[in-house]
Amino acid sequence: MQSLRVKLGQRSYAIHMGSGILGDPSLLAPAIGKGPVAIVTDTNVGPLYLKALQNTLKSLHKDALVITLPAGEESKTLDHVQSITGELLKAGYGRDCTLFALGGGVVGDITGFAAAVYQRGVACIQIPTTLLAMVDSSVGGKTGVNHPLGKNMIGAFYQPRCVIADTDTLDSLPEREFRSGLAEVIKYGLINDLSFFSWLEDHLDSVLARDSEALEKIIKTSCKDKAEVVARDELEGGLRAILNFGHTFGHAIEAASGYGHYLHGEAVAIGMVMAADLSRRLDLLRESEQNRIYKLIKAAGLPTLAPRLEISTYLDFMKVDKKAEAGQIRFILLNSIGSALITGDVPPAAITQTLQAFMERSA
């Protein structure tokens, strides 16, 4: 097992990662409150891993209330927050309870948000079971749900008490979901870790084969990279926005296509190719680097073509992006692989050119 710390003063917490750690009560014990516990999971993950977590909790004399959501992005709604909090109220749970998010990023984001708002805040422990959740969503405290008019539009910054990533759970993860998680892994290389990007280029075969050492490397490096950014800018006053690379286009793709049509990582992969195109158009990124980015994303089995939508549809969704300031969309662009910049100074004509170029290429 390996552990890292997200350093946030009183809200600091550990990320534990390794094989079989879901069965280790000593990792959970320090993070659980005095009161009762509830596990939020989904219809795919529950049948696979609920029993293991329940048994670990039983060894700590905790009998968990279980709340199961339908699997998939379509469940990341305010209605499901209402149903989770309703179950907690019916069970008489107070402020001393602890919520466990057992699942991927959908369960993680919605449970984290329910924990943030239930009785104004109860403890939450993230148990990520997808690659995406292990490398990104379980860390950093962005919680929330979608709105038909925009992705993650209702939410809160609310840090978990700890993160326990049992890498054995990845054995059952479908290939498409695994590759979706790789998009966020590649993102870390692009925004501030050139040597990690080069390592991914050299070891993609081992990663795709889910070789245990390669998995350990990508999970640890991603969590370390993310934890450092979050520790410096928890509430996204500035620097943290680099973690949003590819998401301005990507979130528009997810929302405009109907949540769940593209997986989050797939939409981010397309968004990163689009953001690299925009960076190149603005003479920030060299064409050779743009080609390397395209090549790695494609080799990872991720989509690179944007869905054919009206340009105005893209722009409407991009305008509601949370990074916008004074009505102006702000983009995360690349100066080079491993070096991101945050800017609102992008000529509208360049944005339209990127969108037009992708509409011409799309099927």
Ligand SMILES: NC(=O)c1ccc[n+]([C@@H]2O[C@H](COP(=O)([O-])OP(=O)(O)OC[C@H]3O[C@@H](n4cnc5c(N)ncnc54)[C@H](O)[C@@H]3O)[C@@H](O)[C@H]2O)c1
């Ligand atoms: N909070 C953040 O910082 C952050 C970061 C990145 C992404 N996100 C959010 O995360 C969500 C995407 O997360 P995701 O990709 O994990 O999707 P997900 O939670 O929908 O999980 C993907 C699918 O895999 C299934 N699954 C999960 N674990 C499994 C396992 N071990 N074996 C078999 N099946 C399993 C799930 O039931 C689901 O069908 C999006 O809503 C995205 O916005 C949040």
Ligand SMILES: O=C(O)C(=O)C[C@@H](O)[C@H](O)[C@H](O)COP(=O)(O)O
């Ligand atoms: O942790 C962050 O900060 C991120 O931006 C990570 C992203 O991968 C993630 O998809 C996040 O949920 C997007 O946040 P949003 O603020 O754009 O909704």
Ligand SMILES: [Zn+2]
């Ligand atoms: Zn993301």
